[in-house]
Amino acid sequence: MSNADTLTSPARRRGGGVGDLLLSELALLFRRRRTWALLGALALIPVLLAVAVRLSGSGGGPSFVGDIAGNGLFTGFAAITVAVPLFLPLTVGVVAGDTIAGEASLGTLRYLLITPAGRIRLLLVKFAVAAAFCLAAALTVVVAGLLIGLALFPVGPVTLLSGTEIPAIDAVGRALLIAVHVAISLVGLTAIGVFISTLTDVPVGAMAATVVLSITAQILGSLSQLSALHPYLFSAHWFGFGDLLRDPISWASFGDNVVLQLGYAVVFGSLAMGRFVTRDILS
Amino acid sequence: MNPSVKRWAPFAAVPIIAVAAAIAIPMTTNAAQDLPEKTPQQLLEFVADSDVTAFSGEFTQTSDLGLPDLSSLGSGSTTGADGDGFMSALVELATTSNDARIYADAEQGARLQVLDQLDERDVIATADDGLWIYDSGEKTALHVTHEGSSDASTPPADVPTPSSVAEKLLDSVDDTTAVAVGSNGTVAGRDVYELVLTPRDETTLVGDVTISVDGETGMPLGIAVTAEGASSPAFSVAYTSVDYSTPDSSLFAFTPPAGVEVTEKAIPADAHSDDAAPDDSTTPGDAAPEAPDVTTTGAGWGTIVELAAGEASASLEGLDAITTPVDGGRVLSSSLVNVLITDDGRVFAGAVSVDALESAAR
Secondary structure, eight states: OOOHHHHTOSGGGSOOSHHHHHHHHHHHHHHOHHHHHHHHHHHHHHHHHHHHHHHHOOOOSSTTGGGTTTOTTHHHHHHHHHHTTTHHHHHHHHHHHHTTHHHHHHTOHHHHTTSTTHHHHHHHHHHHHHHHHHHHHHHHHHHHHHHHHHHHSOOOOEEOTTSOEEOHHHHHHHHHHHHHHHHHHTHHHHHHHHHHHHHOSOHHHHHHHHHHHHHHHHHHHHOGGGTTTGGGSTTTTTTGGGGGGSSSOOOHHHHHHHHHHHHHHHHHHHHHHHHHHHSOOOO | OOHHHHHHHHHHHHHHHHHHHHHHHHHHTTOOOOOOOOOHHHHHHHHHTOOOOEEEEEEEEEEOOSOOOOTTTSOSOOSOTTSOHHHHHHHHHHHOOEEEEEEEETTTEEEEEEEETTEEEEEEEETTTEEEEEETTTTEEEEEEETTOOOSOOOOOSSOOHHHHHHHHHHTOSTTEEEEEOOOEEETTEEEEEEEEEEOOSSBSEEEEEEEEETTTOOEEEEEEEETTOSSOSEEEEEEEEEOSOOOGGGGOOOOOTTOEEEEEEEOGGGTGGGSOOOSOSOGGGGOSSOOOEEEESOGGGOEEEEOSSHHHHHTGGGGGGOEEETTEEEEEOSSOEEEEETTSOEEEESBOHHHHHHHHO
């Protein structure tokens, strides 16, 4: 995780308003080799899935994987199903956990705070950039899945869960909608990651804690004894994207998910602000 | 005041408000509403006169019978597309929660969608195309047609809808049941009357049954069964949203997609009425199709259902781990329903105590 190349980046020293700061932070994130490595690893999931199905030539397996051989567009659905429980939270944990703690460990945090943006705005910008990564990550999985499916398998009308067939172009639209749902689903985890990142100067600790929390939430979500708690877990609607593959689309879980993630963003966002505003910046 | 505490205060207040709102908002939605007062008798007639013929809605069914999770014992598919649906559908109803959508139109038919995570089970009943049962996970479809008759469509009965269960219950209201009007509430964003049915029968485990009736249309929107002495419902179905406009006709046309294994099944016209779900039962799950031979003893709330030795006991074999041995058999006990499996393979079930089941078995 060498950030040596980013230290000399002129963009971040430019200062100015929130817009400039946001642009420079976005550019910083997406110029990083680590970000591309994370996105590349995510893109590998559908490629591996498609190649495995192509080589073995057999159906069956978990949701959607068995459909890939008949219709390449299912690679996108299968890949996002595989990526949601572990790979996406892992990459989001890395990015969100690094936001503040990464700057602190490199000693660049105090320089960032010299800009007139102020601590709260810096935190908001850092959160927005991490949320943008969520969207990029989800889109990477889905788009890579659609492309590799297009390359290796025949493509045709897609059968929805309700048994209705829709044209291939509509299915691509639904796949992109799924990417949006999954990206929104990860906003709560991002807020938690940013909060943990304000607590420490050790970015690896914040990353690990975020990823562990995402796994803990899913374990709690699988215990039927805790069913009263389930609707409040940030992972409650992680697999709710299936509702976008019904006819007609069931928007209930999409809406519930937006409210839930917004709640997490507000709660952990303000905790992060409270911590970040009151903390002594020593590095 | 400590300066760091002072600076923390506004940031700490926001999460507290957010958490308080998350707890408080669901509670306030059940506040009492203004509806014209009705006596129990008027309310029963209101429901009977309800003229809703077309609607769509999403509903949730939950069961909290104090049973362990039996999902590993079921055969996975519970739509009955493979013919052994009855017992596994019962087991599923008793132990899990389901989200489902219903589209109904008296002129076109009805469609039920059970919304499983990343899967879906559909039941589509229309007057001219018979009954379709589709399972997206198993990739199977069952097409049931009635030979020589195309009269009334069979209502989808695999998962009880609030309306079908409530109407069934209200049909059986007689002098064994005390009917009262409870406090008004809100279901699916609509003001509802609450009709509380309390069994007069001392032997039953059912404490009371609460039926929520739409204050405008008279359609039952929710039903909750509470066991004797319990505070929260053991079984409930309630709409989370409901819409009284006519559903799109394309929803009732079903063509099995490519790659789906279709089973055709024709039922002779005269067997049609015998095939209906058994009545006189207080267990909503009994509405499942393809019931094995059933005899009932007792009446009203204390009814005991007896399944003949044979097919039913075979599908209950896996239950050994969670049943307790009693004199002459094994008992599966829950807060609302008890099941006695005798040593000779007969199965007795009812919302009554184990003692009552044992005496029925003798």
